[in-house]
Amino acid sequence: MFSNTEMSLMVTGIDFLKSQNTQQHHTDGYNIKSLVVRRGQPFLVQVSLNRELRPTDKLSLRFGIGENPMRNRGSLLSLKPEREDFNGWKISVVKKDGKECLLSVTSSPNAPVGKYNLHVKTTTSIYKPENGAIYLLFNPWCEDDVVYMADEAEKKEYVLNDTGYIYVGSAYSIYDRPWNFGQFEEFILDACMYLLDKSKLSLNDRRHPANVSRAMSALVNANDDNGVVLGNWSGNYINGTSPMDWIGSVTILQKYYKTKKPVRYGQCWVFAGVLNTVMRCLGVPSRCVSTFDAAHDTEENLRVDIYLNEKGEKLNSLSFDSVWNFHVWNDVWMKRTDLPNGFDGWQAIDSTPQEQSQGRFQCGPCPVKAVREGDVYLPYDSKFVYAEVNADRVYWVVKKVNGKDKYFKVGTETQEIGKNISTKAVGQNRRVDITREYKYPEGTKEERMSMQRAYSFLRPSGLTPRSGYASTIQAMGGNIQPLILKEPVTRTGLQLEINNTEALHPGNPLEMAITVKISAPGNWTVDLTGSCQMQYYTGKVQANLGTIKETISLEGPSEMQIPMKIAPDAYMKTLSSVEDEVLILVTAIAEVRETNDKLTKETSMRFQYPPITVQMPETAKLYNDFTCAFIFKNKLNVSLENCKLLVEGLGILKMTTFELGDIMPGRIMKSEVICTPTRLGDKKIVAKLISNQIKGISTEKAITITE
Numbered sequence: 001m002f003s004n005t006e007m008s009l010m011v012t013g014i015d016f017l018k019s020q021n022t023q024q025h026h027t028d029g030y031n032i033k034s035l036v037v038r039r040g041q042p043f044l045v046q047v048s049l050n051r052e053l054r055p056t057d058k059l060s061l062r063f064g065i066g067e068n069p070m071r072n073r074g075s076l077l078s079l080k081p082e083r084e085d086f087n088g089w090k091i092s093v094v095k096k097d098g099k100e101c102l103l104s105v106t107s108s109p110n111a112p113v114g115k116y117n118l119h120v121k122t123t124t125s126i127y128k129p130e131n132g133a134i135y136l137l138f139n140p141w142c143e144d145d146v147v148y149m150a151d152e153a154e155k156k157e158y159v160l161n162d163t164g165y166i167y168v169g170s171a172y173s174i175y176d177r178p179w180n181f182g183q184f185e186e187f188i189l190d191a192c193m194y195l196l197d198k199s200k201l202s203l204n205d206r207r208h209p210a211n212v213s214r215a216m217s218a219l220v221n222a223n224d225d226n227g228v229v230l231g232n233w234s235g236n237y238i239n240g241t242s243p244m245d246w247i248g249s250v251t252i253l254q255k256y257y258k259t260k261k262p263v264r265y266g267q268c269w270v271f272a273g274v275l276n277t278v279m280r281c282l283g284v285p286s287r288c289v290s291t292f293d294a295a296h297d298t299e300e301n302l303r304v305d306i307y308l309n310e311k312g313e314k315l316n317s318l319s320f321d322s323v324w325n326f327h328v329w330n331d332v333w334m335k336r337t338d339l340p341n342g343f344d345g346w347q348a349i350d351s352t353p354q355e356q357s358q359g360r361f362q363c364g365p366c367p368v369k370a371v372r373e374g375d376v377y378l379p380y381d382s383k384f385v386y387a388e389v390n391a392d393r394v395y396w397v398v399k400k401v402n403g404k405d406k407y408f409k410v411g412t413e414t415q416e417i418g419k420n421i422s423t424k425a426v427g428q429n430r431r432v433d434i435t436r437e438y439k440y441p442e443g444t445k446e447e448r449m450s451m452q453r454a455y456s457f458l459r460p461s462g463l464t465p466r467s468g469y470a471s472t473i474q475a476m477g478g479n480i481q482p483l484i485l486k487e488p489v490t491r492t493g494l495q496l497e498i499n500n501t502e503a504l505h506p507g508n509p510l511e512m513a514i515t516v517k518i519s520a521p522g523n524w525t526v527d528l529t530g531s532c533q534m535q536y537y538t539g540k541v542q543a544n545l546g547t548i549k550e551t552i553s554l555e556g557p558s559e560m561q562i563p564m565k566i567a568p569d570a571y572m573k574t575l576s577s578v579e580d581e582v583l584i585l586v587t588a589i590a591e592v593r594e595t596n597d598k599l600t601k602e603t604s605m606r607f608q609y610p611p612i613t614v615q616m617p618e619t620a621k622l623y624n625d626f627t628c629a630f631i632f633k634n635k636l637n638v639s640l641e642n643c644k645l646l647v648e649g650l651g652i653l654k655m656t657t658f659e660l661g662d663i664m665p666g667r668i669m670k671s672e673v674i675c676t677p678t679r680l681g682d683k684k685i686v687a688k689l690i691s692n693q694i695k696g697i698s699t700e701k702a703i704t705i706t707e
Helices: 018-024 152-160 188-198 209-219 250-259 268-282 368-373 382-390 445-458 572-577
Strands: 011-015 035-038 042-049 059-065 076-079 090-097 100-106 114-122 133-137 163-170 173-180 229-231 263-266 286-296 303-308 322-334 345-349 392-401 404-413 419-424 431-433 495-500 510-535 541-566 583-592 598-605 612-615 619-621 626-633 640-649 653-663 668-675 681-690 697-706
Touching: 011 114, 018 035, 018 042, 059 100, 114 188, 152 268, 152 286, 163 268, 163 286, 163 322, 163 419, 163 598, 173 268, 173 286, 173 419, 173 681, 173 697, 188 209, 188 250, 188 268, 209 268, 209 322, 209 345, 229 268, 250 263, 250 268, 263 268, 268 286, 268 322, 286 382, 303 322, 345 368, 368 382, 368 445, 382 445, 404 583, 495 583, 495 598, 541 583, 612 681, 612 697, 626 640, 626 681, 626 697, 640 668, 653 668
Parallel strands: 035 133, 229 263, 303 392, 404 598, 619 697
Antiparallel strands: 011 042, 042 100, 059 076, 059 114, 090 100, 114 133, 163 173, 286 322, 286 419, 322 345, 392 404, 419 431, 495 510, 510 541, 510 583, 583 598, 612 626, 626 668, 640 653, 640 681, 681 697
8 A cells, every 4th residue: 555645736836927828818907916817818837746747646626706606506617637527617738837727717608707716626625815806807808708809009008098188167167177097006806896795796797798787886875785885965075075076986995895884975987986996906997988968868768858947047956857067977898698689789888876776776787889879778768768868858948927936938958958978988098079879960860860760769748847846737729749859940140159258267257258140131129038047967956147138130140249247256155165066047038029939058168277287207117216296376366265286196105195284376386296106007187176266177188107
């Protein structure tokens, strides 16, 4: 008899060959000790043994996922070299060299994503390595993975880029908000794994990005599942961080992972920024998408009602529907094997809690192609997403008649919702308009067909105003409007334009003008009502600033410009008291007396602010300090009170806050940080200045870190 000790094969060590594997799997950015690989692609493992491997030896690698891995549940895979594959996984011996054995493991391209533990089993023993966790992610580089993306530059942008922009503002004044996605930073991958476990997705559901992205859209908001970010649109952010103050997802996800409690507070761009981080981190190509004048249609009849008083001021109270100046969600890229053909590619998902879907605040994935074609019967939430970019806006004036509210329709806009749908360009720091991916050009035959198709699944009700007080309303005229509303064509060719005649600087008068145009010959009398209000991006009015009422005579065809001026005293107090960035909303109603033509037009504009300049070198060496200076000159006519400068350096420094106190008009402020780069490549510094009067002057600057 041989003694057992000489015979029995034992594993003495395992090398995960991390640097080699992670480079090939495009996972070398992850700041984590364990091995991170992508599914459907081979990775190497070097096993050290107590003696040479013989043909009769039994050796197997066991991959377990979850609390209590079991073979019959598919949560434990036992792989033996050179055997036929098991659940689509393969393992082979690459080379034997004395007591060393190099193995190649290829996971299935539709394996469940998540955190696996590796043990090596021989006939008599099981070896459990240190840091034996292997994180398995989706693989856009693998043709057999449903998230496969052919274009290299697109993968670099949508999977590997850890910074970007989120576009906000209003349709006529779009600006970019730099955002640090930071999907490779410390604890972010673990936070995503925690969310996967928390989602209670079955192992089978973890195979498909459609299920995973839907679950993540639910978990990024805190509603009904104690998820990552708590939404707050109240304007009061006590006991938390104002949504305006975040410049990235990293602090949020790290805090959530540490406390396991929702982080306060977010609004749509925060939800979208965090969801983008989570999806990129898990390996699903993802982008933030902003829509301007986005409809929130609560009744799925593709109509949003806006109510005005007799002065032309928008009323908050009446409608459950709203039009947001902008709304941000995400698109994720995948083949939809669960749907009929033709719906692969970008899918909209939205983690801002607006409406429940299947009993939870989650939205999508809804194929962008389904939105374009009007196929709103498809899962998930396609009606809601369709309405966000396609609803009609109907204006009603509320007048008191014999003590009762009566509603008069003063205009319908069919082309004003879902404008300038925007995302960051691939490989460039600029905005690209993707409206065409979401809808056919307004007024084209395809657009009409898509609209009719959508309506056939929605069956909207007739055109009566609906509001919280629907029961008290008499329908005006029982005629049901035709399904598709054309832009109103007036007999006089009445048109309205609204613009600012001077730059809108806080502390200065707001100087604006409403231009009335008439194209028909003849003498016309026009009653014009104009109002100026301050509103949140969600469409909620914060303050009424002023109104005008004029009657003008025009000999057509001609136009006339009516000025509207708001003194600083009318708005500065409100501006300092709100925590959010606000927009200036101008609404105009024109009525031609002779023909009874009516027209309504509204425009939102934002304030303009002086810039922050950043001074720092263009390149720096790894681990060598460099100085970065921020300079701001207050060119406004008002003092900025309680100024704070927030700085985040991507891969360079954690979020830093400078308390700057008050900055008087004309004063220059300068702050410096010392940065130590810890990673190679192009990095960015993002800075933001906030004060009582101003909520968001942001800037960024890139630097290249070299060896």
